[in-house]
Each structure stands twice: as C-alpha cells, then as structure tokens.
Amino acid sequence: MRHAKAKQPSGDMTDHQRPLRKRGKRQAAAMAHVLQHWQALEGGIYVSTAARTRETFDEIAGQLPDHTLVSQVHFDENLYTFDGGGLQAWVESLPNEAERVLVIGHNPALHDLARCLDQTAPHSLPTGSVLHFTLSGSSWKSAGHNGAKLAGCLTPEMASYPLFQRLAPQPPKSNNDTASRIRDMLEHLYQMIRALEAGVIAGVDPEFLHQYRVNLRRSRAVGESVRTITRVPGLKKMLKRLKQRAQATSDLRDIDVFLEDMVKTPPPLTSGSRQGLMQWLLACQRERHQALCQQLNAPAYAEEMESWQHFIASDDVGKALSKLTPKRIRTVLNARIARHDEDLAALSLDTHDTGFHELRKGVKRIRYLADLNPEIPEPFLSQLKHRQRLLGEYQDLCSRQAWLDAFGASPDNDPQQQQECVQWRDSLEKPKLVLRKEVLALEALANVSP
Missing domain, CATH: 1.20.120 (Four Helix Bundle (Hemerythrin (Met), subunit A))
Structure with missing residues (x-):
C-alpha cells in the first residue's frame, strides 16, 4: 500500500516529517475495510517510519477498533526507501513462516517492485492505493522478476464514493438551447456510467452501484421522454439495451438496501435467525455481484456503451432534438x-x-x-x-x-x-x-x- 496523500514540506519540515492531508486521512480510512476484506491484516504489518506512512496506518487502525493491529505492526526504517531494488531485497529476506504481509511504503519503490513482480501491474500507483499479489513460489526468495501474480488493485477513489466525487465528471453548464441541453445531459450521464464502473466492480461501497443504476435509468428515462415527444430512428432499440443493463443491477441493489437496513435497524429476529438470514443474503449478493462483474468486463458491454455514446452524438439525434420546444x-x-x-x-x-x-x-x-x-x-x-x-x-x-x-x-x-x-x-x-x-x-x- 502506498501511503495516503501527504502535505508538501514547508519551513524546516523534512520529507520524513510530512504529515497526511485531510484528504489523505479520508483515503486511508476508506481502505481499511478493503484491506480487511482482502485478509491483508491477518499477518505482519510493516510500515515505513515516515510520518505519512505511520499516520496512514493509524487511520486504518482507527476504522477497525475491534482488531489488535497495534500488536501486529512493525515500523521499519528500511521501508523508508524510494529504491525498488532495495525494497525487493527486503521482501526476499522475509521469513518463510510469514504467510502474508502488508507493506505500507513509498513510490517509486513500491511501483517499481510491483512492475517487477508482475508486468500486468498498473502503470501508476496513486496515493492510498493497494496492490494485492500472490507469490508464484513457496518462498519469499522467489519474489523476483515475474515472481508473483497480481490478484487485486484498488484506489481509494474506487473504494469510496465520496472520494470518487472529487474526480467525477462534472455536469455541463446550463444551456438555454433545449437540444444542446438534452444532448449534454445524455453525454454527462454516459460519462458518469463509465466512470462508476470501476467502483461497481470493486464492490466496496454500495453507493457506486446505486449511482450507476440511477444514471443508467435516468439515461433511459430521458431517452423515453424524447421518444414520446418526437420520432428518433433507432432510439427504441438503444433504450431496450439500457433497460436490460439497469435490470441486471436490480437484485443486487435490493440486497444492498436490505443489508444496510438490517444493520441500521436490527430486525425482530433471534441472533441465530438474523445471522442465518444475513449469511444467505451475503451469499446471494456475492453471486449476483460476480455475475454483474462478468457482464461489465465483457467486450460486448463496452461496445454497447460506446454505441450509445456515438448514437447520442449522431445527426439523427441532433435533428430530432432540434424539434423539441418547451x-x-x-x-x-x-x-x-x-x-x-x-x-x-x-x-x-x-x-x-x-x-x-x-x-x-x-x-x-x-x-x-x-x-x-x-x-x-x-x-x-x-x-x-x-x-x-x-x-x-x-x-x-x-x-x-x-x-x-x-x-x-x-x-x-x-x-x-x-x-x-x-x-x-x-x-x-x-x-x-x-x-x-x-x-x-x-x-x-x-x-x-x-
């Protein structure tokens, strides 16, 4: 894990003393449950001695008060490094009885190590991001060139909808021309759908699915409204596809709402029945989330969405929208x-x-x-x-x-x-x-x- 967003040094402050910014604290907190879900906190936790990495750990621990993370953490001066080769040597020296470790450190060392372990690793590692690798061999000494497989990759903006909103596509400025306003609205909804997909696939914050569903359904509703007022060749077929994509999220969204409500307002059930129901719902949730991820990762999905974007920008749609009046x-x-x-x-x-x-x-x-x-x-x-x-x-x-x-x-x-x-x-x-x-x-x- 790369440390979360830190302040720039000022005055006599050294690089080692740089603290987290408020945004960095939010980033670290957002990744706590990701690390927990990936079982990254079940082994040793090794942290650079820099202030920004220490504070990143503190924010994670603060989100999981029931865990004894303090007893698992080791602050290691050797992890305050920007050299990928040195970090690789540190990893290779780990004892084989350590089944899993979490390293919280710095770029470019972390990113260089990641690309060495597996060439499919991302070309960048933003602040607060986590990469999950599984070793190919049975020893830490095997963690050399292509010695591991990337099992997961997540940024704070994919794990937390509030953090995502900072970088989300901005709505278009108000336009008095009806045709331009509606076309801009549809294009913005399309951009939001595509931007939300990574968070939906990550499956950490259910708000991504909710907003993805809302933007799909609103796109369809706007299109249906236009179709009610004026004829647009090919629009009916396009709207049918949007409807199918939205329907694919229905069960999963209903389960999310049900589970959230059970946490907020405990149901009138004994603890055994409540646990049995929640386990069953979680199993249904995993099954439907996996099916949705398969759809979103399929080439046909991307082609379908790109076709919708091209359709929005087409001359036929432009001509139809020009006929709309208040x-x-x-x-x-x-x-x-x-x-x-x-x-x-x-x-x-x-x-x-x-x-x-x-x-x-x-x-x-x-x-x-x-x-x-x-x-x-x-x-x-x-x-x-x-x-x-x-x-x-x-x-x-x-x-x-x-x-x-x-x-x-x-x-x-x-x-x-x-x-x-x-x-x-x-x-x-x-x-x-x-x-x-x-x-x-x-x-x-x-x-x-x-």
Missing part, C-alpha cells in the same frame, strides 16, 4: 400528469402492490420529463420528489418481503429461522398500510402542476 415538452408533461391523477384516483387500500409500483414508475417518468424543461418551478419538483420517496419506501418494503419469501422457500435453511422470517414478513404489512394511506391522501398532481 411547449411540446409541456404538452406531453400535462398528459402524463393527467394519467398519474387517474391512476392515483383508481387506487384503494385493497389494490394489489403492482398498482402502487406502476404509480411510482409514472411519477419517475414525470420527474425526468420535467427535468427537460429548466423553467419547471421548484415546488412542483419538490412534490414529485416527495411522491417518489413515499412510493420508493413502499417498493423497498415489498422487495424485503420478496427476499424473505425466497429465504423461507430455500430447502437448506433452518425451519425455525424460516418461521421467524415468515412472521417478520407478515409484520411488514403494517408499515405498508401506513404508506398506502399516505399515498391515497395525496392530492391530484394537476393541482400543483407548473
């Missing part, structure tokens, strides 16, 4: 509002869950269509967001029930655990009823329409 957008928006109000009026406390799900989809379509017109007043958008929140919470409860049903139907699970989960599943009808009443109490959207 008036035409408003006409379609009013029609959708009227349809929403009809669907809302048709609901009752006895309506099947699908009726509320369809209402939620309708609200989202109105929201994305309204986004095409910057003149839509904020009170109307706030009302849409409020309805999305209510219906989203309802959707989450239904999703939770579906996963509990699946857990209960699994023949390998303990009958007692299954019974407790069935009872919990049934108890979720009460908060669902509360949300149903709130939705039914909503006034017609036309009454608050722009």
Whole structure:
C-alpha cells in the first residue's frame, strides 16, 4: 500500500516529517475495510517510519477498533526507501513462516517492485492505493522478476464514493438551447456510467452501484421522454439495451438496501435467525455481484456503451432534438400528469402492490420529463420528489418481503429461522398500510402542476 496523500514540506519540515492531508486521512480510512476484506491484516504489518506512512496506518487502525493491529505492526526504517531494488531485497529476506504481509511504503519503490513482480501491474500507483499479489513460489526468495501474480488493485477513489466525487465528471453548464441541453445531459450521464464502473466492480461501497443504476435509468428515462415527444430512428432499440443493463443491477441493489437496513435497524429476529438470514443474503449478493462483474468486463458491454455514446452524438439525434420546444415538452408533461391523477384516483387500500409500483414508475417518468424543461418551478419538483420517496419506501418494503419469501422457500435453511422470517414478513404489512394511506391522501398532481 502506498501511503495516503501527504502535505508538501514547508519551513524546516523534512520529507520524513510530512504529515497526511485531510484528504489523505479520508483515503486511508476508506481502505481499511478493503484491506480487511482482502485478509491483508491477518499477518505482519510493516510500515515505513515516515510520518505519512505511520499516520496512514493509524487511520486504518482507527476504522477497525475491534482488531489488535497495534500488536501486529512493525515500523521499519528500511521501508523508508524510494529504491525498488532495495525494497525487493527486503521482501526476499522475509521469513518463510510469514504467510502474508502488508507493506505500507513509498513510490517509486513500491511501483517499481510491483512492475517487477508482475508486468500486468498498473502503470501508476496513486496515493492510498493497494496492490494485492500472490507469490508464484513457496518462498519469499522467489519474489523476483515475474515472481508473483497480481490478484487485486484498488484506489481509494474506487473504494469510496465520496472520494470518487472529487474526480467525477462534472455536469455541463446550463444551456438555454433545449437540444444542446438534452444532448449534454445524455453525454454527462454516459460519462458518469463509465466512470462508476470501476467502483461497481470493486464492490466496496454500495453507493457506486446505486449511482450507476440511477444514471443508467435516468439515461433511459430521458431517452423515453424524447421518444414520446418526437420520432428518433433507432432510439427504441438503444433504450431496450439500457433497460436490460439497469435490470441486471436490480437484485443486487435490493440486497444492498436490505443489508444496510438490517444493520441500521436490527430486525425482530433471534441472533441465530438474523445471522442465518444475513449469511444467505451475503451469499446471494456475492453471486449476483460476480455475475454483474462478468457482464461489465465483457467486450460486448463496452461496445454497447460506446454505441450509445456515438448514437447520442449522431445527426439523427441532433435533428430530432432540434424539434423539441418547451411547449411540446409541456404538452406531453400535462398528459402524463393527467394519467398519474387517474391512476392515483383508481387506487384503494385493497389494490394489489403492482398498482402502487406502476404509480411510482409514472411519477419517475414525470420527474425526468420535467427535468427537460429548466423553467419547471421548484415546488412542483419538490412534490414529485416527495411522491417518489413515499412510493420508493413502499417498493423497498415489498422487495424485503420478496427476499424473505425466497429465504423461507430455500430447502437448506433452518425451519425455525424460516418461521421467524415468515412472521417478520407478515409484520411488514403494517408499515405498508401506513404508506398506502399516505399515498391515497395525496392530492391530484394537476393541482400543483407548473
């Protein structure tokens, strides 16, 4: 691991004394659970004596208070080196009884060593990054040229969504021209999707998956809104592909939300049943994450996304967008509002869950269509967001029930655990009823329409 971002020396400060910047502390903290997941903290931890490497270790240890990392750490003056050859010699001198070690040091020594161990190692090693190698031989002396295999590579910006946001593509500046604004919006969404992929594959921070899914679905929703207003050759086929990509994330996102909620609000289950359910959900999560990673790493995926980008920039799309006007957008928006109000009026406390799900989809379509017109007043958008929140919470409860049903139907699970989960599943009808009443109490959207 390379130390996290440090301050530049000033005054009488030596290089050895350089402390971490605030950003560096956030970087180090973000990598704690990565190191834990990679089992990098289960052996000896060797740290350079420089202030910035010591503080990197301190931030990691601070995130894992239940671990006795202090008893495993060794501060070694020999690791305060920028020479890859010297670092390689240090690694080769490790005792063979050490099954794994974590080294926190400096560039260019770390990067030179990495490229020596495996030529497929990245061409750069940003601050706070971690490289995971497995030795090819049975001895540390085998850690010479091509003596190891790269098993993993992760930067703090791939492990933490807040850190990623600093480097994320910036939204386009406001443009009064409708066609240019929508094209810029679609291009920005595309850039965000591609930038988020590495964090989705890393699978450390679930917010990457959420934002990836949001940007995919918003791209599709904007495209559908455009298609509703004007004809665009080939757009239907493109939107179908975006829909399929978004659907591939559905189960994984639902599991993430379920697991997060179980941590925040412990469910009404005994510890054994709670543990059994979480283990089952984690197994489902791993399975679906692996399947999603296979899709994202497939050449066909990159080709498909690049085709979407070329389509956005095509003359056909440009001509279609040039026909859009605030008036035409408003006409379609009013029609959708009227349809929403009809669907809302048709609901009752006895309506099947699908009726509320369809209402939620309708609200989202109105929201994305309204986004095409910057003149839509904020009170109307706030009302849409409020309805999305209510219906989203309802959707989450239904999703939770579906996963509990699946857990209960699994023949390998303990009958007692299954019974407790069935009872919990049934108890979720009460908060669902509360949300149903709130939705039914909503006034017609036309009454608050722009």
